[in-house]
Amino acid sequence: MADSGPIFAVLAVFDTPRRLLDAARAIRAQGFRNVDAFTPFPVKGLEQALDLSDRRVPAAMLIGGIVGAASGFLMQVGTSFDYPLRIGGRPLVAVPAFMMIAFELMVLGAVLAALATMFISNRLPRLHHPVFDADGFDLSADDRFYLAILADAQFDRDEAGKALAALNPDAIIDVRARPRA
Amino acid sequence: MRYRTLRRERIMVLAGTLVCGGVLLASLWSPRAVLTGWLGGAVAFGAVPSGALLLMMMMRLIPGLWGDDLRLSAEAATLLTPLAAAAMLPVLVGMGAIYPWVGDRSLSPFQLIWLSPLPFALRTLLRFAAQWWLGHCMRARLRQTRTAGAGVMLMPMLTSLVAVDWLMSLDAGFTSSAFGLEFIQREVTIGFCALLLLRLNLGRAPVRPSVLGGLLLTLLLLSAYFLFLPFFVIWSSNLAPNVEWYARRWDLEWEAVAWAFGLLGGIPLLALLFARIRSSLAWLKLLSVAVLFSTLLQLAWVVLPLRGATAALAFCATLTGLGLFGVALLPAALRQRIDARLPRDARR
Structure with a gap:
């Protein structure tokens, strides 16, 4: 574990999802805004307790879908004008026939935009995270629930530590960022 | 099986009986138009128990919160099956006036056998019998998984057959392999909207x-x-022949109907993309009414072209009459299902 370097976060360890949820609500109510949690499985209500309201992925899907559909449609219009084939008296811009490709490219555009935004938002691919250095953090994939107050410009270690200690966690762990080599 | 009905429900049943009786009397004056309108209304009403049965069987095979929320309402809706079967009786009696193939000797040998009154009536009877039997087994909650598994295979086949009989054969030249599935989808949509409205308005x-x-x-x-x-x-x-089927729906009136059902379905589709609207009870109520009207207009668009304004009027009147039955009897049927699920000594 890195024991030098700037502090990254203070972690509190809980043994049940209910205690984690209560702790998250209490910490948020005390005014801490930069809060995160690490759990072995999705905990119902945690998203609301941490006030996570990031809508970037659905917004990106909407934009990706619109761009995909429009480009699919316009690509067919362009191709039809470049290589005009008149079939069965139908117009060159035959909207019903163009709908299938436009739909497929809408799906493709939406999916690619969602994946790209998810990767960018989560800063992936990322091979290391400072919390991995916390003692026993591997239990977050087993049966322990971690609440983290992340360090920011207004961060006060003592204030964060006291706030977490008041919630009677199983342990409190300081996480330090590795100094850059 | 006892249905306890409230006074206002009995009044609605009486009003429904009067309206339906009026439509059937009018069919003596103009049988082709009025009975075609009745056919559309009867198919729409029959969609409630039939769609509810399909949903109920799916709830068993794909359990989840949706089943917990809609199960009893679906059971209640399947109790309307006998009434839906009774609503098809005027169609069976008056099929000579409704369908152009009755008495037409120019059809192919297969069509002559398939599209004749007795096989038509037998297929209709078979479908309602299977629907009632499956509904009974599901309501009794005996061997449900097996019943639901067999039912979701049997009902689409039988429903496809009656879809061809009841609606596609209104135009003997029209053929579409998706017609049966389209019919089932419409039934499930009508059934789901009815269940949703019942669920959102009661309890x-x-x-x-x-x-x-x-x-x-x-x-x-x-x-x-x-x-x-x-x-x-x-x-x-x-x-x-198939292009003509669409061409007949391309005049001003039917194009307006197409726009109406497109907007009544399209706007809710876009609105439901928003999570806040999907989880709002008030919005769901409003949107399910819009979708219900959209689906009924789709049905009118399929059934009524070339049958004149009288058929459209008869369709609206039949929907009103049978709708009054539905609005009155669904809550009564729901009370019956709630009673049936109570311990014996707690039943009223």
Whole structure:
């Protein structure tokens, strides 16, 4: 574990999802805004307790879908004008026939935009995270629930530590960022 | 099985009886138009128990919150099956006036056998008998998984047959392999909207309305698929009888109807993409009414062209009459199902 370097976060360890949820609500109510949690499985209500309201992925899907559909449609219009084939008296811009490709490219555009935004938002691919250095953090994939107050410009270690200690966690762990080599 | 009905429900049943009686009397004056309108109304009413049965069997095979929220309402709706079967009786009696193939000797040998009154009536009877039997087994909650598994295979086959008989054969030259599935999708949509309205208007609020909103969205996407794809295939192949079927729906009135059902379905589809709307009870109520009207207009668009304004009037009157039966009897049937699920000594 890195024991030098700037502090990254203070972690509190809980043994049940209910205690984690209560702790998250209490910490948020005390005014801490930069809060995160690490759990072995999705905990119902945690998203609301941490006030996570990031809508970037659905917004990106909407934009990706619109761009995909429009480009699919316009690509067919362009191709039809470049290589005009008149079939069965139908117009060159035959909207019903163009709908299938436009739909497929809408799906493709939406999916690619969602994946790209998810990767960018989560800063992936990322091979290391400072919390991995916390003692026993591997239990977050087993049966322990971690609440983290992340360090920011207004961060006060003592204030964060006291706030977490008041919630009677199983342990409190300081996480330090590795100094850059 | 006892149905306890309230006074206002008895009044609605009486009003429904008067309206339906009036339509049937009018059929003596103009049988072709009025009975075609009745056919559309009877199919729409029959969609409630039939769609509810399909949903109930799916709830068993794909359990989840949607089943917890809609199960009893679906059981209640399947109790309307005998009434739906009775509503088809005027169609069986008056099929000579409704269908152009009755007495037509120019049909192919297979059509002459398949499209004749007795096989037509037998297929209708078989479908309602299977529907009632499956509904009875599901309500009794005996061997449900097996019943539901067999039912979701049997009902689409039988429903496809009656879809061809009841609606597709209104135009003996029209053929579409997706017609049966389109019919089933329409039945499930009507059934789901009816269940949703029943559930949202009676008793406690659903546990997760967003799940029900998501289902409504799925049905709307299916509806868009089934409206577009047969049109696209027929438009591409350019086969004369099928193109004519669409051409008959291309005049000003029917184009207006198409726009109306497109907007009544399309706007809810876009609205339901928003999570906040999917989980709002007030929005769900409003949108399910819009989708119900959209689906009824689709049905009118399929059944009524070339049958005149009288048929449209008869369709509206039949919907009103049978709708009054539905509005009165669904809550009574729901009370019956709640009683049936109570311990014996707690029943009223």
